[in-house]
Structures are given as structure tokens and as C-alpha cells.
Amino acid sequence: MSRGAFSAIGAAAALSIALTGCSSSSGPTTSTGASGTSGGNLVVGVTTDPDTLFPWKATQFQAVNVLTNIYGTLTEFDKDLNVVPGLAESWKPSEDGKTLTLTLRKGVTFSDGSAFDSKDVKASLDKIMDEATAAVARASLSSVKSVEAPDANTVVLHLNTPDAALPANLATVNMAMLSSDDTEEKLNTTPNGTGPFTLKKRVASQSITLARNDKYWGSEKPKLDGVEFRVIPDESSIVSAMQSGNVQLAVFNDPLVAQTAEGGGTITVAKTPQLNYHALQLNATHGELKDLNVRLAIQCAVDRKQVLDTAALGEGEVTGPITSPVFKSDPQQRPCPTRDLAKAAEYLGKAGKAGGLTIKTMVSQGEYATSVNEAQNLKAQLAEAKINLDLEVLESGAFVDRWVAGDFDAAVALNGGRPDPDGMYGRYFTSKGNLNKVAGYSSPELDKLFAEGKATADQAKRKEIYAKVSAELENNAAWIWLFTGYTYTGTTSQVKGFVPMASGSLQYLRTTTLG
């Protein structure tokens, strides 16, 4: 190699370093969100792009967050998770509770300009109920017998049984109202909704950009010109992008990352208690766990605060079964609200297992940050009560496979919560629930209570009923509920008017401004 070649490489290196050097000042200003006037484009940092743009099949957090801003639902949740009108202006159950009449909002259009009316509602609900569609929210409509559209602005749902949870069930993006002319194939690439934003551009694995929907029906129009969901796969890298002013909002999972973000001083982190809950799921149809006394012994031998402190840096709250703010269970009402090893030993004695026993417990690795630490702390605590948790650490795909099949004795799990307790647990703990195989517990008493809860429209009475459900679950130690974590919403100082929700939803991008 000649000396000339060496010099050329040297010059190239010098040039690249110079390029990098002179850019440091231009970095933040080229960021789209920093315009400072009303409107502007907000950049949201996300770790992955949506795995689908079809709302009826979207369960991934990132997909739900994008689609919530594009599509509309008949009802919605407000910031406290109360059910409020959406595309339906009002709804009224009949005297016997067996029909629900919804009055639709007038003048709503889809982003392609076509009008929204009862025909679209009927078509949407019928398709969600059709098994061939494979819509994930199908079971939420199990009480619906048929859908009728007597005129353009009225929809009547005929029910098999009264269903007080139905209005709340209609509020998720999995129940999005689609135009009757649209197909899944078409919507996969060109979403067409009634939400506050519309899809402008998508670059796979890199970004999804939404533009304001000027025809949005809400009294308050969205203020941002657009929102870009920018894919930055690593949460720490999102923090760096926020510190350098390239990203203005992000939702973090990892408590450690949230702490780092807050420590820098440029990012404000809001903590919202989640609906999702961490639990030690027991399968009461398997082996030793069939015995109520064994389950109660586990219940009494666990100090939940210790699990929370050691596994999750104390970032969260000890919880009972129901996590929704409106129906929240009181964790002090459970048997052994504080750890009681003597009581645990007594229960084990009653079960005839005074000498101890072993329970196989599966744990997922990689699904969420704290799983293995939780399992190890539980193992250490239960060992003191002569209960040996035989931990089986599984890759998340393997864990989900076995979870779905109900093929486990016990499992350390992070399960999704829902605003309505019927939607949250009816499917698990009723004998006919579609997840009862996974829950491993049901009783005639619970069946009765859940049916009553569904049939009661009065909110105060429903609260009483679900308090009883909660007590029934804990007194029988169906599972060991541990704690709920936080959703961390990081924002830079420019972001105003965003309201984080317990569901982690980014619904309030529509009220957000960049100051």
C-alpha cells in the first residue's frame, strides 16, 4: 500500500470526525418538535413499532397507543377511567336490561370523508362477533344476541342477559368502529378511523407519523399538527434522545430507566399506578394446590411489600385483586394482610403437610424486567414456611405457550388489568369463563356474584358486589396478588396538557400542546 493511500484514509477519518463535530450544535434544532409555537409536531419515543394496524387484533402496547389516536369507539374512558360518551352520545338499557339503545353522534366522518352511521356500527359489531374475524374482543360481546340499526343514528343491542359491563367493554380500541366498506386487508396499510389523528406516513421499524384530523368530532380539537412515534429500541437510548431534545414524550417500563431519566433534570417523569398486576398464580385444580389450606399457607407466608421492595425497587403499591381506581380492592381486608408464619404453619398442619411441600412454579424471562427477581424473593420467603418453590425459568414464548394451555401448578405473572372488574376477572373466575382453564379456580358463589355484577346497573351496588368478589378470591387464596407497578410517562418541559392514564393509554395526545 502506498503512502498516498494512507493519507487518503487519514483524510477521510479527519473529515468524518469534523462532520460529527460541527453537527453537535445542529442536533436539537433539526428536531421537529422544538418549534415552540402552538401546534407543532410532537415526537413520542417508542421501543418498537406496532405489530399490526388493524384495531380488532391489536394487543401490543405500542399498537394500541397508536391506534387509539386514529380510531374512535362508541364509549370512551375519561382520565379516571369512568365510562363517558364517544361515538355514541348516550345509551340507555331497557327496564329488564335486555336491550341497550345507543344514540349515535351526528356529523362524524371517517378520515376518508365518508359519514359514520348506524350501518357501520352494526357491521363492526357483527364482524367482531364473527369467529372468522378472530377479533380479540369477541368474548366481551358474549352477552349480545343481535345488533339492530333502526335508523341512521340509533343502534339497539339485544342481549341474552343484562350486562352492566357492556358500556365499558365498548371503550377499548379492540372495539373500534370501522367503516362498513373497509376490509382488514385495506386497513392494514391505510387506517380509516374517526379519531383525532390520521396516519400520514409509516416507515417500517423506524417511525409512524400521524397528522391532525381537522374533521374530528370532539368539542376540543387536537392542537398538535402531528405526532411522530419514533422507534428507538432501547429505553436508555430514548432517555438520551429526550435529553438531546429530539424526543419530547415517552412511556417507560423499567423503573431504573425512569430513575435515570428523572435524575438528568431535563425530563419530568409522572408515575401512574397501573391496572396491570403482579401475582403468583396458583392452579387450584392441580396437585397439592387443590387444598385450600395449602393455598392459605402461601397467602400468609408472603410479605408482599418485601417482594415489591426487593424485586421492583419499591416502585409500586401492594394490591388486592381489583386494581381499577373505581372498584379498587382493599389489601388490608385479606387473610393475613401482614406476613404471619405461625398462621402459615397452622394452615400447613391442617393440610397434613406440617413437614413442608414443593410446588413447581414457572417464571418467564425477558417478558418484563422484574419477573425472576420476584420469583426468587417469593422462593426465599416461602422457604421459611417450609414451602419449596421449584422455579422453572422459561423463555417468554415458552411461558406464554404453557400459560395459554393452563399447563402449570403455579406461575409468577404480570397480567393485564381492565377498568371494569367484570371484564378483568369474569373471564378468569367464572366456571364458563374462557380463561378459567388458566385461572384454575371457580366456585358457584363467584359465578353468582359475577352474574349479579353484570345484571346490576347501579354503580354503588356494583361496588359492593365486586368487594364481595374480591373477598371471595382472597379468602380462598385463588391466586396470591402481589403488587401493581407504575407507568412512567416522561415529558420534556415543552409538553403541556398531556394526562397520563392508569391504562398507560396515550389518549390525551389530543389535548397536548408544545409550549
Place this chain on the structure above:
Amino acid sequence: MRNRVVRRVAGVLGTLFGVAVFVFVMLRAIPGDQITAGLGTEAAALTPAQRVALEHYYGLDESLFTQFFSWLGNMFSGNFGYSARSQQSVLDLTLHSLPVTFELAVFSIVLALLIGVPLGMLAASRTNSPRDALGQVVSLGGLSIPAFLLATTLLSVLAASFGFNPNGQGFAGLLDDPLLNLQQMFLPALVLGFGIAAPIQRTTRTAVLEVRSNDFVRTARAKGVPPRRLQVRHVLGNALVPIVTMTGLQFGYLLGGAVVVEQVFSVPGIGRQVLLGIQQKEYAVVQSTVLVIALAFVIVNLLTDLLYRIIDPRVRAS
């Protein structure tokens, strides 16, 4: 000669077929499928009829035999499959991500050579001296500091202290915005280059020492060849074969192995494409992309062999 070419091509095809079978089998041996990967635990709520509908949608209801050969057959006609997640053909995805990784790999190799070769020559110029120790320390650092740590630290420190983070701006293609693109590629290339510089430094050191002990070097020096010319032209020139071999190997590895750095710096390269494919259990994406990476590896190896013929007259002669 002709025999050798035929044998070589047959070897390449055999390797690729082996890779295809291996990836296909491995993917299906991992628990879970695209349905559970997409829906997670919600998959438990599917009715049997819903499950059948989804299996048909994802093509999981075909026999494994049919799945394998229809995929392989389609590959030959340029149909690499379709990614439901990104609603794009795998060919399109690859045409976007492969050049990105290729650029990153070239950039990294250039930086690695710039760090490794001079350091190796420096270390060899006087063995067991402080400068040799410096070379050893740097190469030890390159080998032992994990890329993810170096990458995260660089990114966090530069962003938090100087507000410098070109990678936070959304990726810019080389042709769309060359200036921003080079900035975005610099840190990832530096991290990768630093790691690769270590083996290159060591190889250079050993090769240079070996060549220097040859008679012709002494002869050249006796003839009065200036020291610098002697080092570069006579010593380094003859030490190039092992360096090129090592560089070729590392380049091939980079084409598939840049996953971590691409992840940290949000570079939409081919490593991330495979990773996302595995996470979502998108069989077509993983199978086709891995095959493309294998092909690239094979081509790089071939080019390395050809390069020998240029730099070493003895290979040409044989």
C-alpha cells in the same frame, strides 16, 4: 481450474441449503408461533374457530414440508415472503436494511483498520516496550469491553452532557441526508470498529514481526531503503495476507452481528430486522433474512480469496 470453480459453487450452494434447513427447523423448535407472539397471553381467549382462522391467515395450517419448499421455491423467484407486521415484502425490507448494515460494516472496518493496523505496527516496532504495552492494553480493551456497554455509555454521556445525539433524530439514509447519515453512523461504527480493531491489531503485530525476521528485509535495509518505506512497502505489504483474512472474517461477522449496536443506536439495519422477526415469530422474515446474511458472508469470503491473488503474487502464480 474449472473443477475448482465447480467445487466451490457446489460448496456455496450446499452451505446455503444447510443454513436454510437449520433456520427453518430452529424457528419451529422454539415454543410459540406468530399467534402467541402477537397476542401474548390473550391468545388463551381465542376460541378454536378463531385460532383456525388465524392459523390460516399466517399460513401455519400448511404441512412443514409444504412450508419449507414453497418458501425455498419462492426465494428463487425473488419472493422472499411477506411481513404482516410491517405490511411489506421481506425483499423490500431487506433492500432497505441491507445497505444500511453494509454501510455500517464498511465504516466500522475502515475505523478498525485505522486503529488496528497502526497500533499493531507500533507495537511490533519494538517488542516488550511501552509502545507494545499500549497496543496490548488497547486491544485488550477492545476485546473485553462489551459493545452494548460502550455504546450505551457513549450515547448517554454525549447526550446528557453535550446534548449531542444525532441518532435521536430518526434515521436518515445515506442518499437522503448524507451529512446526518454520516453523523449517525459514526458512533455505532466507532463502537464496532473498536471491538474489531483488537484482533486486527494482534494479527498485524504478529505478521509484521514474522515478516521482519526475513532475510529480504535485512537486505533491503542494507541496500539503504528509507525506514518508513521499508516498514510500509516491504514489511506491511508482505504482512497483508493474514490481515486481509482477519478483516474479511470480521466483515462477514459484522453483516449479521451488528444487532446490539443497531439496537442501541436505532440503526434500522439487517440485524434488527432479524431480531424483530424472531420476536414476532415471523418465519418468512427470519428465514429469508438469515439466508441473505449467509449469502453475503459467502460472497465476502469469496472476495477475500480473490483479494489474495491481488496482494500476493504467489497465489496468482499457483
